[in-house]
Each structure stands twice: as structure tokens, then as C-alpha cells.
Amino acid sequence: MRAQSAPQQLAPAAEFDLDASWRLHPQVSVRPERFGALLYHFGTRRLSFLKSPALLTVVTSLAAEPTARAACVNAGIGPAELPAYRQALATLAASQMICGRTAS
């Protein structure tokens, strides 16, 4: 039930599948802020920060897009920026802020 908070590490971007389906974890609340957003996971009791409004757009549109890559493209993220966003998404996945959509 209660997950222990572990130190947040920079997750390897290469392990994040941009072509899979993702969504925000159901226990995560999102609060938009000037710099991007604050995320709070009620299960792990951890706070995360999205440091750009574009990343917020990506994260909140994940569930509606077939893939994370599509969410990035639709948020206006170009090829040059994609690796940085993949890195950010990998970290969010590692801390359970976002999770994979399987069936359904």
C-alpha cells in the first residue's frame, strides 16, 4: 500500500519507450504554475516539478495520445528538443508520476 519514498534519480532516457502509450498516474494531482507545474503523488507522497509549460502539455495529453512521441509532437516539441523531453518523461515514469497504458 504505502510506497516508501526513495530518492529520485535521473532515469536513463533510453529506457523510456516514446512509442508506447502512457498516462498520468491516477493518484497524481497536477497544479499548473507559472514555470510549468507541480505534481504530487498521493501514493508515494512525493512532489515533482515540471519545469516547462510544454512539458505540462505533454504530460496532460499523454492519455489522449496514442504514444508519448505523438504527445510531444502535438505539444510543438521539435526533434532537437525531444531527447530532453524523453529524459524528463523517463524520470516521471521512474517515480510513478506517469504510467503505461496497457489494455484499455
Added chain:
Amino acid sequence: MTVTAAPLVEEFRYGLDAPICLTWELTYACNLSCVHCLSSSGRRDPAELSTAECKRVIDELERMQVFYVNIGGGEPTVRPDFWELVDYATAHHVGVKFSTNGLRITPGVARKLAASDYIDVQISLDGATAEVNDALRGPGSFGLALRAMRNLADAGFAGFKISVVMTRHNIGQLDAFKTIADQFGAQLRITRLRPSGRGADVWDELHPSAGQQRELYDWLVAHGENVLTGDSFFHLAGYGGGLPGLNMCGAGRVVCLIDPVGDVYACPFAIHDAFLAGNVRGGGGFAEVWRSSELFTGLRQPQSGGACTSCSAFDACQGGCMAAKFFTGLPLDGPDPECVRGFGEQALAAVDAAGAPRPSGDHSHRRAPASGARAVGQRREPVPVSIGPRPADGDEAIVAGQSSGIMPDRACDQNPLAGFRLPATAG
């Protein structure tokens, strides 16, 4: 990388639309009379917010998307409507972390708490042994806390917090605290002793010596990964390496305090008119106080670091804790009293301690605690702590080898950021 804008901490200094988390002391009533109580609690204030008023505050917090509140007191569980308010908050998407001395954590309550993902519990314990703990918190308080921890562990509540204020008498017990936490499947949280509330009266005798501060820093560097600090100790960053946390004073920027009568202060350790921003009973409620009070607006402007700005440690410590300076009579743009470079000590020697501002509002028990103290027994009389020698001048040697800092450093230690880690990631 392109995802990163200005450093996040810079954003935080200008304040947020709502606090990241805030401390809400629900009552000044308490069954204990801890010598270092930051809110000088004991007796209930007759003007305490009613149940309906508390619910209105929760409604506001929900609208502002405050993820959770740190509820404290006093002993919050002595409020007859405590569980009602907890249920109301979680039903309105405001998580609750509450601090308790363990008074009401029965096996049944523990089971209920363990069943909710939106409730976290923090048991206060200021000694790893009854001898050390009870000297500060009163006879029987160690047993009370241990009983609560056992009940929580038995109920399957993993990861509750054990919250320790670090003093001269328990720095040497850090490993023992960790052992207790591990034994109960809990997480250790240690915070800094501030000269706030009744803490102002005992700070001289209880705050860690310079040598102990170093010991604490070294322990945190070695064990800090799984120990929460509420960002308490970033003044220790002057020793060389930063500790996890935001490393900034969040007062009025990302944190604040709502007290039992609805007064809003810049931080939990600053219960004084100088840091009073407004009251939730005002027409604009809490949101207006947070967003437009003169005090908070001022705190969100660039602050003067005074003489500290020329110190090489200033980037790390930002000049320290506002409350710690204020209640020890030091200027707010001067060094923190516990500056690791020793400038605080020098500054303290130059001020008249008797002239330091006194905390506002004293709800201490007049004599013995009220009957609510049944679980704890009678109150201890005068502060039963030994008075150690003040750190000698020689303690400055502890920073030998550092660059010749000109001035002090300091840290901010509001508890509300406990547990938050700046992700290296997500942008």
C-alpha cells in the same frame, strides 16, 4: 537542456499562487508541555476556529490545489472534531499529514489510518530513550509515543514518520533513532530546534554545540538518503556540500502557518506580530492573505543578505533562518545564530539577549496540564535539562580549512517541505 527554464528555486523565491504545503495548527490545547514547544501550546484558545470555519478553510485549500496540509498543534487529536476534519479534507482532495504525541493512536485508530492513502502520521519523539525524551516532553511521553508506533506498525501502516527535534542531548542518539524507525517500518525525520515559542526560553541550553552540528552534518551526509529533514539543516551546507532540499527560506513564498485562531504567519516558527500576514476570517479568506498580504508580498521581493552576501557560503545558506535570527535578537540581514562559520556566535555575543523579541501569544499550561494529560501523568516542573557550557571560541577551528568567509550563513527550516526532493529530473 532546453526543458529547463530558470532554476526552480528562483521561481519559488517569487512565491507561488498557493503554498506547496502549509502547516495548520488546529489547536493550542495539548496534553503535554514540552519545554521547547514552538507554539507555546497548552491551553485551548477560546477563539479557536469552529468546525464550520475549518471546513471553509479546507474548501479554499481544495480550490487552491494545496496538495496536503501538515496538521499540528498543540495536540491536534484532542479536538473533538479532529477525525471529522481529517475525513473532510481527504474527501476534498487535500491530503493530511498530522503530527501527534501519540495520545489518541489506539489500535483501532491505527487501523483506520493505515487504510487511507491520503493520511500520513508523524509521531513526535525527542529522545531515543525515555530519559532523554521525557526530560523535554514530560514524564510518560516516551511510552506514549512508543505505544502509538507499535499500534501503527501492527496495523500495517508502513512508512509513518518519527519526528525528532535535534538537541544537544540527542545528537548522539541519531543511530538509535534510526534503529527505532527501522524497527517499526517508519521513516525518520529530523528537524532543527528553533528559538520559537517556549523554545526561546531553552534554546541556549538545548541547541546543538558547534561540534555537534558538524556531527549531525556528517551523519546526514552518510545516512541522509532515507532520512527526512524538512529542509531544516541547509545552514549546514556551509560545511561544504549541500544537503537534499530546496535550500531556501520558504516563508511566505512556498509555505506558511495557519494558527488555531486563523491567524496566518509566514512560517510555523514565526508566531509573532512581525510575521503575521492576516487572518482566514477576513473577507478574502486564506487565499487573499496568501496572494496579496503586504507581508508576503514583501517576502517575495529580493531580500537583502546584508553582510552575509560577501560570505562564500551565502549561496548555500542564503543567510539563514529568519525566525532563528529574529527570536535570538539578531538582525534579519545578519548571520543565523548557528552559522557554521561561527559568525552567529559572534553576533550573539554582541546583542542583549534580554532585548530579543518575545514570541506572541502564550497558551502554556498555567500550572499542571489539564486533565487531558491523563495518559501522561503529571507535568515536570522546571526545565530539567542540564545547562551545558556555551561553545567556546575555539569552536571556530571547526571551519578551519574553509575559505575565509567574511560572514555567516544560514538556513531556513520550515518543516512543510519535509520529504520533498527537488527532482533532478522532470525538466
